[in-house]
Amino acid sequence: MARSTIREILKLTQRPDIISFAGGLPAPELFPVERVKEAADRVLTEHGAEALQYGASEGVRDLRDLIAERMSRGGVNVTRDDIxxxxxxxxxxxxxxKVLLEDGDGLAVEDPTYMGMLQAWRPYNLCYYTVPTDHDGLDLDVLRRILRENPKLIYLVPNFQNPQGVTLSAERxxxxxxxxxxxDGIVVEDxxxxxxxxxxxHIPSLYELDAQYSxxxxxxxxxxxxxxFSKILAPGVRVGWIAAPPAIMERLVQAKQASDLHTSTLTQMLVAEVARDGFLDEHVECLRDVYEARRDLMLEAMETYFPKEVRWAKPDGGLFLMAYAPEYxxxxxxxxxxxEHKVAYVPGADFFVGGTAAGGHTFRLNFSNARPAMIDEGIKRLGAMLHEVIAFQPTH
Ligand SMILES: Cc1ncc(COP(=O)(O)O)c(C=O)c1O
Structure with missing residues (x-):
């Protein structure tokens, strides 16, 4: 398993003089610190001993119920047992x-795809089937040909994909x-x-459309x-979830147990307490307003400062967009x-299964983390650098 370039880069970009569009970081000034403080106090006052005790591998009941309720809003009856x-x-x-992949299995993915998945599944020496994407997501003709080869899984980020910001259309x-x-394929909808x-x-999730279809x-x-909860509450709590069909869930619970027994009881209870009474929904609305403004600011600044040879697509949500410099x-x-220009991004190569040959000319920009004034200045610096490199390219 190689160290992730992005994690290494993040260390460099923590220098205060650098404007960083690198990490996938939410805006820290929007973390609901006061609400978390009150919630921690309530959890410890009302359920202190339970919060500090070992718990079930599946997770804390209230949190699983909360997630099940949120996932059921589109019409599928998701229950605690699915989470x-x-x-x-x-x-x-x-x-x-760990549960589904074996050495040499086939995996169908968007190209580029989420680097953290490539890193986590590297030990399985997977045979990657890459599916090209356009502004509506996957090319399904290519996917159909791939499915004839019977890959074990398809892995997708259908909404505002990391790194491209692309969304899979409802039709596709x-x-x-x-x-x-x-x-009879299985898709991991991340x-x-x-x-x-x-x-x-809004476009329904794959699990909702799958239920509708069948x-x-x-x-x-x-x-x-x-x-x-990383992007809608705070990544530092390290709380997420898997919803899976019962036959797979059984094995996932065993793998979770073998891996770390369970996720911290205290943080699970904390997240459930913070989220309750509609707080999480209100908080997400606030995030949307702020991030939308930052996305627009970044797109405007790119229009102004980037050379015309650089291309990008507007994402409808999420935290990222990907830009394409000329291939040289x-x-x-x-x-x-x-x-040196005191600005940072993530080079795109590591998001491509084919690495530098496929995506060496691409770079990912995060628009959620930097304050508005920094966005304009950072894109200006990046634009100056790109103008220089394109102007001095001998073949140009
Ligand atoms: C597509 C995708 N999947 C998974 C993750 C990991 O999220 P978490 O913080 O919940 O581990 C990220 C984080 O950036 C991501 O972009």
Missing amino acids: LIVSGAQQGIDLIG RRALIELLDEF NPYGELRYSGE GKTTFDGHVIYLGT VDMTDMFKVAL
Whole structure:
């Protein structure tokens, strides 16, 4: 398992003189610190001993109920038993790998895809089937050809994908569900950003469309769903969840138990207490307002300062967008130059299964973490650097 470039980069970008668009960090000034303080006090006062005791591997009841209620809003009857609490969606990815993947298995993924999944599943020496994406998400003709090869899983981030910011359209989601039905496939729907939509229409989740298609009202189809409180509350609590069909859930619970017994009882109770009485929904609305403004500011600044040779697409939500420099520009090499300009991004190469050859000219920008004034200045610095490298390119 290699150390993640992004984690290494994050260390460099913590220098105070650098404007960083690198990490996937939420805005720290929006963390509801006071609410968390009050909730911690209430949890410890009312359930102190329980909060500090070992708990069930599946997770704390109230939290599982809260998640089940939120996941049922689209019409599928999700229950507590469908939910396993994990220490962040990243642990969910790890456990799914342990339960379902074997050495050399086939995995269908968007290209580029989430780097943390590539890292977690590297030990399985997977055979990757990459599916190209456009502004509506996956190319389903390619996916259909891939499904004939019988890959073990499909892994997708259908909403505001990390790193591209692309969303799988409703039409393609429906077509994907039909394909899953035809080929009896399983998709991992990793959805950390789904609630952070700033423009466009809400699109139902794959697990909802899957249930609709098969006429079921329970969570028992072709989808394993990953959720997290990292982007809608705080990543430092390390609380996420997996919703899975019963046969798979059984094995996931065993893997969770073997891995770390259970996620911290105290933090699970804390999250449930913070979220209750509609607080989480209100908080998400506030995040949406702030992040939408920051996204727009970044897009405007890119229009103003970036050379015309650089391309990008507007994301309808989430925390990221991906930009494409001309292919002769190596954005991994340029990272050091960017630091000299006192600005940081994540080079895109590591998000591509094919690495530098496929995505060396790409870079990911996060718009949620920097304050508005910093966004304009940081993009200006990046724009200056890109103008320089493009102007001095001998073949240009
Ligand atoms: C697509 C995707 N999946 C999973 C994760 C991990 O989230 P968590 O903090 O819940 O482990 C992230 C975090 O950035 C992500 O972007």
